[in-house]
Each structure stands twice: as structure tokens, then as C-alpha cells.
Amino acid sequence: MLDTRAAKAQVRRAFHRAAPTYDRAAQVQREVCARLAALAAAHACRRPVKRVLDAGCGTGHALDRLAATHPGAQLLALDFAPGMLARISGHGRICGDLEHLPLAGGCLDALWSSLALQWCAPDRALGEIARVLAPGGTAWLATLGPQTLHELRAAFRAVDGAAHVIDFHPLETWQTAAETAGLAVRALECAPAWALAPDLRSLLAGIKAIGAHSVGSAPRKPLGRAAWRTLAAQYEGWRRPDGLLPATYDVILLAVERPQ
Template sequence: MSDPAVAVSPTSESELPDKRQVAASFSRAAASYDAVAELQRAVGNALIERLPAGLCPTRWLDLGSGTGYFSRALANRFPHADGVALDIAEGMLRHARPKGGATSFVAGDAERLPLRSTSLDLLFSSLALQWCEDFAAVLNEAERVLRPGGVFAFSSLCSGTLQELRDSWQAVDGFAHVNRFRSFEAYQEFCATSRLRCLVLDMRPSVLHFSELRQLTHELKALGAHNLNPGRPGGLTGRARIRALIEAYERFRTPSGLPATYRVVYGLLCKES
């Protein structure tokens, strides 16, 4: 069924290769994602709890909907609203569609939303926007598609995420093996200069612990969130380098295990009436 809020737009020939790599990586991870998405569920649930009391949208968008976990959560929270699940990864949409939740499932880019202007009351996005190179464009699109009084709620990752893994690799070979994210200060500047009113913007660290390093690297691969940096080293990583990485990471071990710190940004913005 077509969605009257969705305007079909052709794929741009200028789409960045890195963005296509992100889409392909997450498409491949669709089947394994939910089994290892503990942090993603915790962050998304925290974002839902931050939604304004009394918010009652007639139409919402789950931007970067992935396997549809939060599309279904939003459908349960707002049972009388129409919902759109949008993701750049076709594989994620194919995985999510049979499970329902949203009214429509749309392939699209957060920086060029294929939606009509003033068509949404809520734009929800959890742990997806860190992959967008042009966050100013994301904010401009949010302002365009929201109705007056509409809410843009997002969570994302900022620099310092997986710093333990980054520092350990730095000690081994100096290459960028860990995804880079914009700083929290950059989020502050973008939100302060957008046409949306910033209600909340803060950063909360979240630390996971693993008994062995391979558990962390397996989880990142299963999530589709392994190294996607431009210029990342190609080829297989030799055993000697892996042993050196394990030794370097062991310096961070605590009684709870090997820590992996995620620096999570939470934002709540509103379009002026």
C-alpha cells in the first residue's frame, strides 16, 4: 500500500560510496542484528522514555529503522497513528516488513528524506544518524517534514566511542580500525544553529563489558558496525597483530571484564508552531 506522505525520489548518482558501504554492511547484518543489539535496545528505550508527555502523533517516522524493533515499539505506544519505517539498508527493510509495526516501509536517506513536507508529528531516530556525513542536512530535512509543534527525537554516537579499541589498535599499527564519529560539541553547534528549537541535548556514556576481545569484535560484525572508515586497511589481519591487539586491550580490563565505552548523544528538538 502506498503512503500519501511518501514521495518517490530517484537514487542520486552522487551518493557517496561510503554511504553505500554502510547500507550494504547493515543489509548483510539484518539476520544477526537483533541477537546482539542489547545496547541498541537500551538506548532506543531510553529515547522513547524521553519523548514529551502528552505527545500524540497522527503520523510518525522511524528513521534508520533497522530490523523494525522500535517501529513496533512506536506502534504500540501510539496505536492510532500511522507509521513509516525508513532505512538506507534494503536488507533491513526486507527483514522488518513481515513483522509489521509501521504502515509503510521505505528505502531512503536521512539527508534527503523521500517524504512530503509537513507530513509528520514525530521523527524518531535511534543510533542511526552517526553514519550521516551531513548532520546539518539531517536537521534541515527534519524541520521540513515535521508539522508545526512536531518533535525530532534522536540518539547517536559521538567521538570517544570505543576509545579502548581505538587506543589498542593505535598501539599495534596506528591505522584507523575503529569508526570515527563527530564530537559532542559538533552536535551542540549543529542543533544550536538549526531552525528547530532544542529542548534537550546531552551525552551519556554507556559501558559494555566482555570477557574476551573476540566477543566485542564478533558483536560489531554481527551489528554491521565494524570498521567502515575510508582508507581502512584492507586484507586479513595477521595472527601476530591480533595477539598484539589482545595484549594492548588487556590493559583496560576491570573486575567486570574488558570495557567497551559508547558515548551516546540524546537530542530532543521541536519545530516551532
């Protein structure tokens, strides 16, 4: 979660700039999208889906999947980074924030959000999702838990005391936020996914290529040579038997429904 407007603006700029490189680097994001699709298939919307929103759509990877699953439905694509929306065509594009959805109450039959909610306050985001869903409407959500990038967080502790990775909310917080918003939790899952690279520079370059490098409150300045050597040496402790370095994504999946 981002605590200030300035922090959210920084992340928005990072994703805007990353739009041209996002699709090539978004391996974990595609994997999570497939997992969320399986959850959505197992917990389908129990009302006819005439309008569905992809909230935090990025470059629109999930839109074809949503179109195939809900033929004839109106598809809306929302993101807070204009550069991401610019890469989408053929759907209703909305530049907006998940905490302040620019939509009328009860206007959606279904909502999909894959790896965007982690930048939001759970109570505000789930409150907005509850507001825009019609009675009987369903939302399928993927976000990140507190073990996300734990390797990087630990490695940076040996470099300085700054927060280089934001605090991600645990599964229980998302469940409570959904229930407090009046949503019924139909499914809740948690399982890790990993980005892999042969070395730390490549791993961090992949994170930057999807715009997710603005993930902490530490000042954005290059590391000196000594600090970089310390960081790389600390990260080596997580090298896998296959020779690759991992970055963990603590993936949380939810299916929630606005009661009739």
C-alpha cells in the same frame, strides 16, 4: 560521519548483511532505545501525532513501542539497508537516506531515530529533519559521540596508523546543527553505554553481528597473527574487575522541536 559515497555504501552493505544476526547482538542498541523512550516520554510531542517516522529503523525494534505510545498513528519505517527493511512487516517501509529523506516537507508530526545519525553529516541530517517535521512536531534522536569505541581506537594505534574507527561528532556539534536548522532543542543528554564480552574476539564479533564493523577508513583485510596479538594485548588494559572487556558507546540523546 561518513565522508564519501563509497564509505556510506560500504556501511549500507555491512548492515544489509548483518540483518539476520542483528537482533541477537543488539544489546546496546536495545538499551539506548529504552533511554530514548524515556526521553520521549519526558518531552512528548505537543501536537497530535498522526504520522511518525522511525528513521534508521534497523529491524524495527522500536516500532511496537512507537505504536503503543501513539495509538492510531501511521508508522513509517525508513532504513538505507534493504536487508533490515525486509525483516519488518505491517508498517510503511521506505528505503532511504537520512540526509535525503524521500518525504514531503512538513508531513511528520514526530520522528524517532536511534543510533543511525552517527553515519550522517549533522547539518544535512538535522536540516532534513527540520524540513519534514510539521510546525510543533518533535524529533527524538540518539547518536554517538567522540568517545565511542575509544578502547579500540587506542589499541589499534599500537598496530598501525590507519583509522579503524570513524570520527564521531561531539554533543555541541549536534546542538549547533539542530539550532542552525531552525529547531528548538528541548533536551540534550550524554551518558555512556557498554557492550561487554569475555574476550576481544567475542567483543568484535558482536560489533560485526550488528553491522557496525565498517567504522573506519582502513582497508578491510585480516590482521596477521603478530598484529592481532598486539591488538589483544593493548585491549587487555581495559579489562574490568568482573573479568569482562568493554566497548564504550558515547551516547548522545536529543529532543528537538520545529517551532510553530
